[in-house]
Amino acid sequence: MQSVTNQQDEESKIMTGILQVVENVAHLRSPTEGCPWFRRQTMQTVRRYLLEEVYEVLEPLDTESPERLQEELGDLLFQIIVLSQMASERGWFSLDHVLQRLNEKIIHRNPHVFEELQADSVEEVQRIWQERKSLEKSVDGDITASPLNGLSATMPALALAQAYIGRSGLFKTDWTFPDPSLVFDFESRLVSHPDGMETGLGRMLFMLVELACRHQLDAEAALQKINAQFRQKVSEQFSKPLKDSRA
Numbered sequence: 001m002q003s004v005t006n007q008q009d010e011e012s013k014i015m016t017g018i019l020q021v022v023e024n025v026a027h028l029r030s031p032t033e034g035c036p037w038f039r040r041q042t043m044q045t046v047r048r049y050l051l052e053e054v055y056e057v058l059e060p061l062d063t064e065s066p067e068r069l070q071e072e073l074g075d076l077l078f079q080i081i082v083l084s085q086m087a088s089e090r091g092w093f094s095l096d097h098v099l100q101r102l103n104e105k106i107i108h109r110n111p112h113v114f115e116e117l118q119a120d121s122v123e124e125v126q127r128i129w130q131e132r133k134s135l136e137k138s139v140d141g142d143i144t145a146s147p148l149n150g151l152s153a154t155m156p157a158l159a160l161a162q163a164y165i166g167r168s169g170l171f172k173t174d175w176t177f178p179d180p181s182l183v184f185d186f187e188s189r190l191v192s193h194p195d196g197m198e199t200g201l202g203r204m205l206f207m208l209v210e211l212a213c214r215h216q217l218d219a220e221a222a223l224q225k226i227n228a229q230f231r232q233k234v235s236e237q238f239s240k241p242l243k244d245s246r247a
Contacts (some may be wrong), residue, residue, distance in 0.1 A: 021078065022095060022199045043086055050079045068170055130167070132240075150233050157211045157223035158205075164230055175233055 028038040053057065053076040060068035084095040109132045112119035119125045130147050147167045151160060168175070177183050193200025212219040 003104075021081055022085070025078070025081050029085055029089070039084075041086075046079065046082055046086070049077075050083070053079050092170060105136070108136065128203075144233070144237045153224075153228070153231070157220045157227060160227050161223055164227060164234075168230075168234070173234060173237060176232060182241050 027033065031039065032113075053072065057069070057072045057076055060066075060072055081095060081127050084093070084098055087093040107114045109129045111117035111128065111132070112123075112125060117128065119128055134147060135149070148164055151163050151167070153160065155163070190197055190200045190204065191201075210221045212222065
């Protein structure tokens, strides 16, 4: 009984805290009583602060600093609520719509938890999650949305490439490397690196950036170009009828 009471108290504190932040943000944006600087902000100007806060969350994650992480998560949540307030002012949606949609996706994409669908492995869970997400993104009942949809092309090129490759492990693709022997050579050097694979990979990546600079190439732009080609290839593959794309 005590645990139920404690859970109810915790839920009440969460709701009170979120509502207080929502009210404070609305007050800051108020045309009559708000902050002049805050009223002048737009979705485009807030974009910069949102990106800064995302990166500021990453640092305490890496250093495992709980107090700093708590603070930075609050700052990130603040930006989300600010953007929701701006959307509400435009008549687009409000924070309750954001939360409702989020809960719908959590339940729909995890039927092995919220429904009676069986999933016996992590790989099976990933496959179900991707299939459910693809169904949500489909614009046509006979067409499967690309598994890469939802990954923003504005992400840093290396992070985006890793996300693409991570998702590509959930489906078959005919994308091939032009020189498999080069990949094999890199991998052999990586697994045998005396300082460990992570350090070895970092050195290889740094070497490639150094090589790009030597030839006056933009490493970020070069990888983004390949990312775009990969995304297009996968999009074409999944634009085929569902029965063909799963063959």
